Amino acid sequence: MRTERTTGRDRIPAHPDIDGIGLQQILEALVDPVRRLIVSELYRAPEPLSCGTIDLPVSKSTATHHFHVLREAGLIRQYYAGTSRMNALRREEIDAAFPGLLAALLPRP
Amino acid sequence: MRTERTTGRDRIPAHPDIDGIGLQQILEALVDPVRRLIVSELYRAPEPLSCGTIDLPVSKSTATHHFHVLREAGLIRQYYAGTSRMNALRREEIDAAFPGLLAALLPRP
DNA sequence: ATCGTACTACGATGATTGTCGTACGATGAG
DNA sequence: CTCATCGTACGACAATCATCGTAGTACGAT
Numbered sequence: 001m002r003t004e005r006t007t008g009r010d011r012i013p014a015h016p017d018i019d020g021i022g023l024q025q026i027l028e029a030l031v032d033p034v035r036r037l038i039v040s041e042l043y044r045a046p047e048p049l050s051c052g053t054i055d056l057p058v059s060k061s062t063a064t065h066h067f068h069v070l071r072e073a074g075l076i077r078q079y080y081a082g083t084s085r086m087n088a089l090r091r092e093e094i095d096a097a098f099p100g101l102l103a104a105l106l107p108r109p
Numbered sequence: 110m111r112t113e114r115t116t117g118r119d120r121i122p123a124h125p126d127i128d129g130i131g132l133q134q135i136l137e138a139l140v141d142p143v144r145r146l147i148v149s150e151l152y153r154a155p156e157p158l159s160c161g162t163i164d165l166p167v168s169k170s171t172a173t174h175h176f177h178v179l180r181e182a183g184l185i186r187q188y189y190a191g192t193s194r195m196n197a198l199r200r201e202e203i204d205a206a207f208p209g210l211l212a213a214l215l216p217r218p
Numbered sequence: 219a220t221c222g223t224a225c226t227a228c229g230a231t232g233a234t235t236g237t238c239g240t241a242c243g244a245t246g247a248g
Numbered sequence: 249c250t251c252a253t254c255g256t257a258c259g260a261c262a263a264t265c266a267t268c269g270t271a272g273t274a275c276g277a278t
Contacts, residue, residue, distance in 0.1 A: 011243095
């Protein structure tokens with residue numbers, strides 16, 4: 001049999017359904033200041049941002065880790081555009097499942 | 110000089126001013142399920158509750174720890190009534206400082 | 219004075235996790 | 249093809265923290 005290759009669109013990991021996410025997981029994700037910073041930036045941005053666009057006070061591997069946690073918590077959606085990984089806040093879904101949460105947690109503009 | 114005695118009203122620890130509390134601290138307090146359970150109970154109760162009234166899935170020492178964290182985070186106010194320690198949610202202050210936060214974090218009634 | 223109740227204080231411990239460096243993989247440009 | 253860029257994966261490490269048991273203190277009742 002042939003070796004598996006991780007190519008192209010397989011690079012996009014599965015995103016959890018919002019219904020499978022509990023408040024607990026959301027809070028565990030948002031309790032970290034770095035992750036809250038990421039979410040804030042995505043909240044303000046009109047369009048998805050690549051990982052590199054948001055500059056964070058941590059190393060690259062740590063940043064990857066934080067994006068991973070946010071994705072697993074159902075807070076962001078990720079897809080590739082070339083070598084860049086784009087990130088978008090799943091705003092409507094979150095607002096529907098947890099009304100007022102984002103507004104209460106993010107710094108007021 | 111005379112020996113210091115921890116008597117009577119000295120048993121009540123100092124409560125932090127709400128202005129000195131940041132969102133970070135509040136979140137760190139409320140990310141724990143047990144602490145969120147405590148806050149929920151205090152939220153629903155019309156009057157302050159003693160520590161023993163709220164039954165928690167943890168040992169007594171752990172419960173004490175959680176009440177301590179909540180107090181330090183400015184979320185509850187504590188005072189003694191006999192041997193019982195009463196707990197009250199600092200609801201108005203929290204709502205003023207972080208509008209919508211409690212409502213978003215506590216289970217809807 | 220003695221006892222029981224209510225809670226705290228003090229370690230100890232195990233699990234989690236935020237952090238990093240390094241090595242690797244995928245993509246687009248020259 | 250080769251190279252630089254962007255991000256991931258993996259393993260390691262230190263710090264934090266939720267948990268507990270035990271011992272102790274304060275207060276009210278007997």
